[in-house]
Amino acid sequence: MLKGLMTIISTDLLNNTIPFEIAKKVIEGGTDILQLRHKGFFDKDLLEETKNIANLCRSNSIPFILNDRLDIALLSGADGVHLGQQDLPIHAARALLGPSKIIGATVSNLSEALKAESEGADYLGCGHIYPTMTKIKNGLPLGLSGLSHICRHSSLPVFAVGGINIANIGSIFTTGASGAAVASAICKAENSSQATFLLKKAIHQEKAKRDEKQACLPEVGMEGLAKIKQASVAVVGAGGLGCIVLMYLTGAGVGKIAIIDSDSVESSNLPRQVLYSTRDLGILKAEAAAHHLRQMNPEVTLIPLCARLNEKNAKALLNEYDIVIDASDNALTRQAIDSTGKLCIYGGINSFQGQIAVFSENFRYRDLFPFAAKIDESCTRNGILGPMAGIIGAMQAMEALKFILGMKDSLVGKMCVIDANTWTSSIFYGESSFPIPDIDIQISINEASKQNALWIDIREAHERSFAMPEWINHPSSSLEETMALLPKTDTLILICQRGIRSRDWAKVLRERFNNPKIYSLQDGVNGFVDSYY
Amino acid sequence: MLPRLMAILPSSDPATTVNFTTQLLNGGPIILHLRDKNAEGKSLYDTSQMLKLLVNNRNIHIYINSRADIASATGLSGLHLPENSPSCHHFRSLCPSHLKIGVSVHSIEKAIEVEMQDADYLVFGPIFNTPGKTAFQKGIRMLEELCQHVKIPIYAIGGINPERTVECLKAGAYGVALCSYLFESEYPEKQAMQIQEKLSC
Numbered sequence: 194m195l196k197g198l199m200t201i202i203s204t205d206l207l208n209n210t211i212p213f214e215i216a217k218k219v220i221e222g223g224t225d226i227l228q229l230r231h232k233g234f235f236d237k238d239l240l241e242e243t244k245n246i247a248n249l250c251r252s253n254s255i256p257f258i259l260n261d262r263l264d265i266a267l268l269s270g271a272d273g274v275h276l277g278q279q280d281l282p283i284h285a286a287r288a289l290l291g292p293s294k295i296i297g298a299t300v301s302n303l304s305e306a307l308k309a310e311s312e313g314a315d316y317l318g319c320g321h322i323y324p325t326m327t328k329i330k331n332g333l334p335l336g337l338s339g340l341s342h343i344c345r346h347s348s349l350p351v352f353a354v355g356g357i358n359i360a361n362i363g364s365i366f367t368t369g370a371s372g373a374a375v376a377s378a379i380c381k382a383e384n385s386s387q388a389t390f391l392l393k394k395a396i397h398q399e400k401a402k403r404d405e406k407q408a409c410l411p412e413v414g415m416e417g418l419a420k421i422k423q424a425s426v427a428v429v430g431a432g433g434l435g436c437i438v439l440m441y442l443t444g445a446g447v448g449k450i451a452i453i454d455s456d457s458v459e460s461s462n463l464p465r466q467v468l469y470s471t472r473d474l475g476i477l478k479a480e481a482a483a484h485h486l487r488q489m490n491p492e493v494t495l496i497p498l499c500a501r502l503n504e505k506n507a508k509a510l511l512n513e514y515d516i517v518i519d520a521s522d523n524a525l526t527r528q529a530i531d532s533t534g535k536l537c538i539y540g541g542i543n544s545f546q547g548q549i550a551v552f553s554e555n556f557r558y559r560d561l562f563p564f565a566a567k568i569d570e571s572c573t574r575n576g577i578l579g580p581m582a583g584i585i586g587a588m589q590a591m592e593a594l595k596f597i598l599g600m601k602d603s604l605v606g607k608m609c610v611i612d613a614n615t616w617t618s619s620i621f622y623g624e625s626s627f628p629i630p631d632i633d634i635q636i637s638i639n640e641a642s643k644q645n646a647l648w649i650d651i652r653e654a655h656e657r658s659f660a661m662p663e664w665i666n667h668p669s670s671s672l673e674e675t676m677a678l679l680p681k682t683d684t685l686i687l688i689c690q691r692g693i694r695s696r697d698w699a700k701v702l703r704e705r706f707n708n709p710k711i712y713s714l715q716d717g718v719n720g721f722v723d724s725y726y
Numbered sequence: 727m728l729p730r731l732m733a734i735l736p737s738s739d740p741a742t743t744v745n746f747t748t749q750l751l752n753g754g755p756i757i758l759h760l761r762d763k764n765a766e767g768k769s770l771y772d773t774s775q776m777l778k779l780l781v782n783n784r785n786i787h788i789y790i791n792s793r794a795d796i797a798s799a800t801g802l803s804g805l806h807l808p809e810n811s812p813s814c815h816h817f818r819s820l821c822p823s824h825l826k827i828g829v830s831v832h833s834i835e836k837a838i839e840v841e842m843q844d845a846d847y848l849v850f851g852p853i854f855n856t857p858g859k860t861a862f863q864k865g866i867r868m869l870e871e872l873c874q875h876v877k878i879p880i881y882a883i884g885g886i887n888p889e890r891t892v893e894c895l896k897a898g899a900y901g902v903a904l905c906s907y908l909f910e911s912e913y914p915e916k917q918a919m920q921i922q923e924k925l926s927c
Contacts, residue, residue, distance in 0.1 A: 235810040235811070236807075236808070237811055264793065264795040264820055265812075267795075268812065268819075279768045279769070281767040281768065281771055281795055282768065282771060285771060285800075289798055289799055
């Protein structure tokens, strides 16, 4: 990945040492990326040298970038090319290289940075930061403030370059830069391997400050931090729950996070989807989220996937992740996640109630909701206050971290339900049960009207824009208590807006009261309205 | 068909280049060879773009020295490689198929090798004394010998003028490559026409 220490082997800084020898040493010292800057080579010799270094880097899984010469980079098998303002234009290079090769661009101000980004650069070499003699520079050094200005406004990884040494490399990582590029401090060192090692160590020390408060928890420690950095999480849905989950997991430094969402940001999202601002309206959520999160923590590998998860693609999309967070808002997506059988941290909200569960092999979403919807919409579009999403999202993030850390008291196999009106919460233990077929549970309008039955409207008061006077109102939130009062012999027909909640409740109540004559009105009020009006 | 006259531009500086090129616009079919080892990528890119616009649809083919990336990026007609460059079949894979690739050679052995690597043409020299190159001149006899061994077009270079053009053609050369004879003169177009006249005999 494009972060950390980029060593620039600059041939004009080497005394009689061939670049390949230095390359071996800096790889030994732990460089993250290697760039070769060459002067005075014949093309033939340059190609030979570049090929050797490219092979060396490939076998060590280190990205290798050649300065300036795109043709030689292509011929040698280098991973990409670094272009200065005086080299081939970025857009021309991108057209020749295709999308997969890396293109770096040297920039010294924001307008160059934005231009390079729009032309297709993958990273920026931003400098010079400190005074340097490596290349003859125009203008004053940017300093850390100039660097952070560019980092703030560019969404590309930024490498600080120019005058960086062991004493100041740490400070680079206080600006939002993804990395530092070092030439003199390594090429001119007596022992370039050790110089590389010490620079990396200085970066680590600076970065460790970020994790101080996490590391000092006995449940985390250095070992826990390492687990968090190695973990991979797929977050399905970058909405109210997803935003919160993503922010905390990115903040904690989870190694790799996929953001799966096919929607774009709308203004009605903004009160609770706190990652986004009005500037993001109309942008794909996965892209916008990745952009903001990268700025929060450039260490995290963020993978935006602008796709709608379904039963066909779920396995392929989620397969490589340790944990799936279900932060979606519809039953079809939840079922698709469930079908993969992966460890899943589920969250759901309904006005002032929220629930979170951890599904593993023995307790799945289908056990909790055997009659979940077959249509691609939640039963009703209830209102929501932002903090409710925040609470449940934060709980999901907490469960994810607990699981990653291997803590015992996790919610695996359990569900926690929390009520924000009263702040009561309860834990339920999940039990695997095969879905019971819902034959007979649903009743058509024709059939229902022939019955001498009590019609019970289980919708909440605010949903009842249309209702028949005969219908008895028993909102589902208090249904179980009031049901106990009803005569048990009667045929009962439950009604909700679309016939989804009513179906689930009919099933529950049949068992609870041992009454087979409890039905759900097929297609709910919508169906009723369609057939009568 | 390859033009028989190759004009090697003495620099890639935009003003000079445009000036010289303008003066050759009516000088018949020409390969205009952009060669500047010290120029940065951007200036070569910009100059190439400009030259393409300038020559428009005339029978002037723009070639560039060494930089396959610039040739591809700007859609030039040819790439010319110095002898110490990676072999030309390497570059074929990078460049569009219509692009001609030629190589400078200084010995018969090298010429045979380069022909086997599918070069489209060779530049061989210096044939005569020239202020530009300090290497030993090869002489017309060696050119003659080379032409017997190699089938691809050979351009003679080094101290070429109209009379010597005739000699080179007699020795079997396909064309000639010139720099100072054209560009150190006050009237490059006139000089070019003199050469073209000999080439078309």
